[in-house]
Amino acid sequence: MEIIKYKLNDVVELKKPHPCGSKQFKILRVGSEMRIVCMGCGRDMVIDRIKLEKATKKVYSEFSQQGAPHHEP
Numbered sequence: 001m002e003i004i005k006y007k008l009n010d011v012v013e014l015k016k017p018h019p020c021g022s023k024q025f026k027i028l029r030v031g032s033e034m035r036i037v038c039m040g041c042g043r044d045m046v047i048d049r050i051k052l053e054k055a056t057k058k059v060y061s062e063f064s065q066q067g068a069p070h071h072e073p
């Protein structure tokens, strides 16, 4: 089974959308319990890492997000 590596501030896309319609959640805390916040409505929740791994469709790294701040000279 593939192990998903989550990092703080990564955005995950879940298989099931939140009731607000958004499928993207940002990682606020990493551990055996993960804390994520919905990008659509800003609601945060705690979910077991195992459950999150099963529910995750994609992980977007902090640095590959569209619109992420980047610093250029």
Ligand SMILES: [Zn+2]
Pocket: 018, 019, 020, 021, 022, 038, 039, 040, 041, 042, 043
């Ligand atoms: Zn939501």
